[in-house]
Amino acid sequence: MRERITYLQKRHSSLPPSSLTVTPTSLSGPTIHAIREERLTFSLDELPRELSSVLNEVHELHVRWVSTKGYQSVGAFVGRLPGGWHIFWTPGAGAAGAEGGGDAEGKLGRVLGSAFGAEVEEGAFTKLPGGRFTNAAALQYFQPLESLDRFAGFAKGKLCPAEDEECGRRMDAVKGASALDVSYDTISHALKVTALWAYQEQEIRAVGREGVRTEVGVLSDEKTPTMEDHELGVSGLLTVLGQDEKPSATMFSFPSRHRDAESGFSAGFTQVGLHPVLQLKLGSNKPPVEGVTCAPHAYFTFPRTIFADRYQLSDDLFLASKNLTALRYISQPVDLEAPEYVMRTWGSAALLELKPPMMGEKEEAWTAEIPLHLRYLTPTHGGYAHLEVPYPAVFWACNAEEGTKFPTNPFERANLGYDGLFGPRTVFWHVEPRPETGDRVASPIRVPVLDLGKAGWVNIGTAAVVLLGFAWVSWKLLLVYLKSGYGASRTSETSEKKRQ
Amino acid sequence: MAGQATTTPSSLAARFFHGRFPLYFSAAIFRLVFLLYGLWQDANSPVKYTDIDYLVFTDAARFMSKGQSPYHRETYRYTPVLAWLLLPTVWVTGSPFWDAVWFSSGKVLFAAADLVAGWFLERLLTMGGQGVRPMDGPTARRFAAIWLLNPMVATISTRGSSEGLLGVLVTALLWAVVARRATLAALLLGFGVHFKIYPFIYAPAILWWMDGERMSGAGPSKSSSSGPGPSLLSRLARFITPARLQLAVISLAVFLGLNVFMFQIYGTPFLIHTYFHHVSRIDHRHNFSPYNTQLYLTSAFPNLSALRIESVAFLPQLVLSCVMIPFILAKKSLPTAMLAQTFAFVSFNKVCTSQYFLWYMVLLPLYLPTSSFMENKRLGLCALALWVASQGLWLQQGFELEFLGQSTFVPGLWLASLGFFLVNCWILGVIIGDVVLQPKSI
Numbered sequence: 001m002r003e004r005i006t007y008l009q010k011r012h013s014s015l016p017p018s019s020l021t022v023t024p025t026s027l028s029g030p031t032i033h034a035i036r037e038e039r040l041t042f043s044l045d046e047l048p049r050e051l052s053s054v055l056n057e058v059h060e061l062h063v064r065w066v067s068t069k070g071y072q073s074v075g076a077f078v079g080r081l082p083g084g085w086h087i088f089w090t091p092g093a094g095a096a097g098a099e100g101g102g103d104a105e106g107k108l109g110r111v112l113g114s115a116f117g118a119e120v121e122e123g124a125f126t127k128l129p130g131g132r133f134t135n136a137a138a139l140q141y142f143q144p145l146e147s148l149d150r151f152a153g154f155a156k157g158k159l160c161p162a163e164d165e166e167c168g169r170r171m172d173a174v175k176g177a178s179a180l181d182v183s184y185d186t187i188s189h190a191l192k193v194t195a196l197w198a199y200q201e202q203e204i205r206a207v208g209r210e211g212v213r214t215e216v217g218v219l220s221d222e223k224t225p226t227m228e229d230h231e232l233g234v235s236g237l238l239t240v241l242g243q244d245e246k247p248s249a250t251m252f253s254f255p256s257r258h259r260d261a262e263s264g265f266s267a268g269f270t271q272v273g274l275h276p277v278l279q280l281k282l283g284s285n286k287p288p289v290e291g292v293t294c295a296p297h298a299y300f301t302f303p304r305t306i307f308a309d310r311y312q313l314s315d316d317l318f319l320a321s322k323n324l325t326a327l328r329y330i331s332q333p334v335d336l337e338a339p340e341y342v343m344r345t346w347g348s349a350a351l352l353e354l355k356p357p358m359m360g361e362k363e364e365a366w367t368a369e370i371p372l373h374l375r376y377l378t379p380t381h382g383g384y385a386h387l388e389v390p391y392p393a394v395f396w397a398c399n400a401e402e403g404t405k406f407p408t409n410p411f412e413r414a415n416l417g418y419d420g421l422f423g424p425r426t427v428f429w430h431v432e433p434r435p436e437t438g439d440r441v442a443s444p445i446r447v448p449v450l451d452l453g454k455a456g457w458v459n460i461g462t463a464a465v466v467l468l469g470f471a472w473v474s475w476k477l478l479l480v481y482l483k484s485g486y487g488a489s490r491t492s493e494t495s496e497k498k499r500q
Numbered sequence: 501m502a503g504q505a506t507t508t509p510s511s512l513a514a515r516f517f518h519g520r521f522p523l524y525f526s527a528a529i530f531r532l533v534f535l536l537y538g539l540w541q542d543a544n545s546p547v548k549y550t551d552i553d554y555l556v557f558t559d560a561a562r563f564m565s566k567g568q569s570p571y572h573r574e575t576y577r578y579t580p581v582l583a584w585l586l587l588p589t590v591w592v593t594g595s596p597f598w599d600a601v602w603f604s605s606g607k608v609l610f611a612a613a614d615l616v617a618g619w620f621l622e623r624l625l626t627m628g629g630q631g632v633r634p635m636d637g638p639t640a641r642r643f644a645a646i647w648l649l650n651p652m653v654a655t656i657s658t659r660g661s662s663e664g665l666l667g668v669l670v671t672a673l674l675w676a677v678v679a680r681r682a683t684l685a686a687l688l689l690g691f692g693v694h695f696k697i698y699p700f701i702y703a704p705a706i707l708w709w710m711d712g713e714r715m716s717g718a719g720p721s722k723s724s725s726s727g728p729g730p731s732l733l734s735r736l737a738r739f740i741t742p743a744r745l746q747l748a749v750i751s752l753a754v755f756l757g758l759n760v761f762m763f764q765i766y767g768t769p770f771l772i773h774t775y776f777h778h779v780s781r782i783d784h785r786h787n788f789s790p791y792n793t794q795l796y797l798t799s800a801f802p803n804l805s806a807l808r809i810e811s812v813a814f815l816p817q818l819v820l821s822c823v824m825i826p827f828i829l830a831k832k833s834l835p836t837a838m839l840a841q842t843f844a845f846v847s848f849n850k851v852c853t854s855q856y857f858l859w860y861m862v863l864l865p866l867y868l869p870t871s872s873f874m875e876n877k878r879l880g881l882c883a884l885a886l887w888v889a890s891q892g893l894w895l896q897q898g899f900e901l902e903f904l905g906q907s908t909f910v911p912g913l914w915l916a917s918l919g920f921f922l923v924n925c926w927i928l929g930v931i932i933g934d935v936v937l938q939p940k941s942i
Contacts, residue, residue, distance in 0.1 A: 272905030311555060311574075321546035336575060339784050341800050376784050378800045383907030448907035450796055455910050462794040465918045466848070469790075469925035470816040473844065474824065476929040481828050483936050488831040 002041040002213045005206050006411075007034040008074050008234065009220035010199075017237055017247050020204065020218065024242050027216050029204030034218075035074045036197040037411075038170075041190050048158050054111045055184050055191065057104040059090040060137055062415045063112060063182040065148060068390060070433055070441040071178040071198035075221035076232050076411035078430045079258035081179075082301045082390040083441055085118060085145035088128070088137035088415045092186065105139070117150025118143060123344040126331045128420065136420035140331065141346050142301040144390060144442075149175050155193075166207050173197075181413065208241035215240050222251065229289055230400045230427050232256040232409075254409040255400075257419065261288040261429035263363075266436045267391045269445045270369070276306075276445055278370045280394065284363045285356035287396055288429040294398040295325065296354040296431070298368070299418040304347040305340050305387055305447070306372050313352075313371075323368040325353040329421050339376035351421055352392075374447050383451030388442040396429040397422055517638040517645070520622075524615060527648040531611040534658040538607075539600060554660025557606060561586040571769035577777050579695055580762055580770065582662060585609060610657040613664040618648035620671035621865045624835065627678060635869065643865040656858060663855050666696055667862040673699070674835060674866075677706050680715060686747045690754025697778060698859065701845050703751065705826035705837045707744050715743040781851070786898055786913055788852040788891070790921040793914040795850065817848035825932070832935040835866035840931050847924040854891075871934050883927050890920040 009015075009032060020029040044052045055061070068083035091104050109120030125139040152174040160167035174180070177195040184191045208214045219236030227233050232254060237247035263284035271277040280298060287294035302308065313319060313327040329351040335343065354368045377385045393416070400406075404425050419428070433441040516522045538549035560570035560583040570576050570583040586606040593599055621644040628634025635643075647653060647667070657664040669692045676685035685706065692699035762770045784796045791813055821844040829837035842860040846852055873880030894916035900906040901913065 271903075273901070273903040274905075275902065276905075311552070311559075315546075315548070317543070318546040318548075333574075337785070339796075339799060376796065376800075379797065379909075383909070446905060448901055448905050448909070450793065450800070450909040451907055455793075455797055458793050458797055458910060458914060461914070461918070462790060465921065466790055466813075466816060469847075469921055470820070472925050473820055473928050473932065476932040477824050477828050480832075480932060480936055484832070486828050486831065 001043075001046055001211070002215075003209075004037075004039040004041075004215045004217070006037045006039075006217045006219060007032065007202070007204060008037070008077065009034045009218075009236075010074055011221045011223060014220045014236055015218055017249065020237060020239070020247050022239055022241075022244065022246055025208040027204070027206045027239055027241060027247075029218065031201055031203045032218075033199065033201055035072075035077055035199045036202055037077065037194060039192060039194040041192050044189055044191070047191060050111065051158070051191075054104075054108055057092050058108065058184060058186070059092040060185040060415075061087075061089040061108075061183065062137060063087050063116075063180075064416075065116070065145060065151070065180045067178045068144070068146065068388070068442045069178070069439045070435045072200075072432070073196075073260075074199050075234065075260070076256055076258070076409070077196060078260045078432075079413040079416060079428070080393040080395070080430045080433065081416055082142075082299070082392055083144075084301065084390050085116060085143050086301065086417065087112060087120075087125075087141040088139070088417065090138040109141075115151055115154045116145060116148075117154075118145055121344060124346045126345050126348070128331075128417075129329070137415050140349060140417060142303070142349070143346060144303055144388065147175065148177060148180060151180070166209070183415075206241065213240065214242075217250075218247070219250075222253070224253065227253050228255075230255050230259075230404055230406075232259070255404065255406050256409060256411075257406050257427055258413065259288070259427055259429045261396055261431050263288075264432040264434040265391075265394050266434050267443050268436045269389075269443055272446070274374045274448070276372050276374065278372055278389065278443060280354070280368045280370070280392070281365065282354075282356070282367065282394070282431065283365050284431075285359060285366045286363045287398065289398055292398050292400070294396045294429070296356060296394065296396050297328070297418070298352045298354060298370070298392040298394050300350045300352070300370075300392040301390065301417070302347045302350065302372075303387070303389065304343045304345065304375070305377060306374050306389055306445075307334050307336070307348050308350050308352075308370065308372055309336060310334070311336075320355065322371070323355050323357060323366065324370070325355045327351070328353050329418075336373075341376075341378050343375070349417055351418055354394075374445075377447055377449045379450035379452045379455065381451070381453045383449060383454070385447045385449050386444065387447055388440070388444050391433045391441040391443065393418065394431040394433070396431070398427050398429060399423070400425045400427050514638065517641045520637075520641070523641050523645060523648060524618070527615055527618060527645075527654075528611075530649060531614065531654050531658055534654050535604060535607055535611065538658055539604065549659060551656075551659040551661050553662070554606065557582055557586050557660070557662065558589045558603065562590045565590045569766050569769060571766060571773050577773045578662070579758075579774055580766055581695065581758075582665075585665075607658050607660050610660065610662060610664040611654070613668040614653055614657050615648065617664065617667035617671045617862055618644045620668065620675045621647055621862075624671065624675055624678065624866055625869070627675075639869075643869055646865045646868065647862060650861070653858065653861065656855060661855055663858040666692070666699070666859060669695065670699060670702070670838070670859075670862060673702065673706075674838060674863075677709065677834065680743075682710070682715075682743045682746045683750060686750030687754055689747070690751035691758065693751070693755050694758040697775070698842075698845060701821045701841045702838055703748075704822050705830040705834060705841060707747060708826050708830045709834050709837075710741065710743045710747065711831070712738065712741045715741060786901065786909070788854070788894060788917055788920055789850055790848075790917050791850050792917055793909055796909065813848075813850050817845060820844040820848065829932065829935050833867075833870075835863060836870075836931065836935050839863040839867045840928060843924065843928045843931065847921060847928065867931065867934070872930060879930075883930065886923045887927065890916070890923045894920055 013033070015029065015032065020027060044055060047055070064081055064086040066081045066083045089108065105125060106122055109122070109124070113120045120141060125141050128136060128138055128140050152171050155174065156168055156171035160171060174195050176197065178198040179196040181194040182191065204218060206214060206216045216239045217236060219234040222233035222235040224233055233252070235251035238250045239247040263282070265280055265282045267278055267280050269276045270279045282296070300308070308327070308330065310327055310330050313324070319326060327350065331349040333345070334348045352370065357366050406424070435441055541549040556573055556576050557578070559573040560576040563572045564570050564580070564583045565587055570580050576583070588605045589603050591602040593602065622637070622640045625635045625640035625643055626637060653664070669688060673685055673688040673692060676688055689699065689703060689706070784799045786792055821841040825837055825840045825844060829840060839860055842863060846856045846859060849856070868874050873883055894913065897908045897912040897916050901908045
């Protein structure tokens, strides 16, 4: 097992080496304003059997949870996803029913479901488009998930010996994380669990453990004149516990696909009813970099209660009136008619290219509208269901210069659902999701449903009225029958005869 | 007739209906204006005039033009014939003008079908028979105008809905039957059922109507309607006439032949989307059907309800439209029987949308001349007002649900759909009662 703890401060806020106290088993320092990332790397044999047996049937797996509470991020950690629980994975070659995941899918769904306190139904995964990237995952799943409480408890039970208080404390802290990634692939044969705590006040503190290599970095975002547009830099202090007696200064730069556009957006429903309109309010209509092709995009993961109609989003005039360019991708299949309660797939992912109105020289705020459709939901008492649709990930996709390569960097996040839909030289400049009110980066909506409290008479009433109508029509038929039987009425026969 | 033609009609209306040209020309111009307006709106407004269904049809035709199955288009739930008919809509010439013309060719086809249906209505009205004295041309055209100059009909076909094709199929079928052209009638019936399923309800009425006396031209048998008849077996033997056999065998062969042919080309998706879908669909989205709220409830809680109305809902519908109405009405007046059948089928259906209303509207001009709605203007206006008002009430509730987000499922939409259903049943009762009235009127 290896461990890496990284604190990342904003630019121009580095610490002197003397501010950190290093002992063979710990590191401590002042309270700073920073983002914190902790990464644990396990080899397969360090994992409980039930987990490693599932991973044996997996070629590649990324489980990502993102808080639905807005959070600030810095530098290399700005890669965003809609709030909720995402799974991307590719079944291994040896997995039973490798075709669509099959049995391995059910098994994985059960294990992950119990770990995160969610239920993954059979057949809920959708296929991702393959081809462009050999390393893109094959199957996708998403569902809203409020907290990591259940996962923290699960990890504590599986990984911490009962007497190890420090371990328990660390796992409890996961409950406060803003994002979590669990990644595995057959090439490294390693399971990486990465938790991220939002940019906020935190105390520098790390405790080493027997047999675990613990690396602590206290870094800050850096920009040097020699760095290129697509590169990120960091500088600061690195310490390996039990190995280094004092922190060593470091500075390095690396190309990064995820950058901060340094603007924000919010989202909210403007039209209610069964065809609601989600409005994105973006802070800036100016691309984050000059001189390259850039276009703003929104990547949605819609729960199965709501969907976008790709046919509606295919008319240029209509799209332009909503400040949209095109629907670039939508997962398949999206049933346009089925009620929510008969759906099997998790929902749908959609990538929309937005069209900022080009106004003056100055940066200006603008909006884009996305027309959506609600499914019929299970009836409730009271006649309404309350839903939340997570904000999309909004970013400017810009082309890096010809020949630019993006080798793996220490903070790399790939397989986010949308990165595989772009070319290999694309840089994602992320627009920060900001709550409209409160702290949630999800748009609430009230959905009208059948009111169970008033539905008591529906069965009997419908049957009675249909029978009444049937009886009335039958009675009229009977009157005709009694008057003139089933044959032709006599006068009409004579007129027929006359005609001939 | 010749004498009538020489008299010069005085009033403007009389002059309008005097010859064929003014009516059909204005019906065509009427649709052309709608069509051009639609092109303008589609090109200039994000809110489209063209019906979503037309985009479904043309997308399906596009798949077909590439040698693929039309069922690649989601929600294409029709026979491949429709996509074939619309193949010209995907022709690309390179000139935006001609592309738009070709794209609209399907709407032109549907609008032309409207006109042909109107022409068949005029033919049927001037033929007489069927408990109706033959009408003179101008009077027949006045009634045909109810269809030809109906803005609802013109809108539906120029927006690109295919219901106009059914109008022409059904009126042509009726004309072929009344003109004793059994083979043509059988071809139309078989094709009609393949095209849209519901025309199968006309089969029992037509078969029952085609009795030996009528088809051979012999006088009516005394035992046709009353008195103790001969033995069951001989009555059965007398029922099976050559004309009836011809109709049954040919129409069935056409229906099955087309289905086998389509199945050969497009396989199971053809069967699933054209036919099985209509059996298995849940129909939970709000529509005019009285069963609608009930279906939403039972589809959401399939295990809870002991009474599964939807599994017996077809009984009153089919008993009325396929057994009782044909049996009692068909021999008295085939057009009225077919109108009543369609009315019953649509009103008692598990799903009912406004385009279904066109299915019976096309038969109205044949019934109205001898109806108590025309004889008693107040009754007629009252029926029309009730039909419109109960629909309006439903639409208002539907609007509150769909666009204002109010939970109007119960009681609003539910009661509105039941009210509309009862109004329809009342109108249906009047139509049925009118068959014994008919010979006296005109």
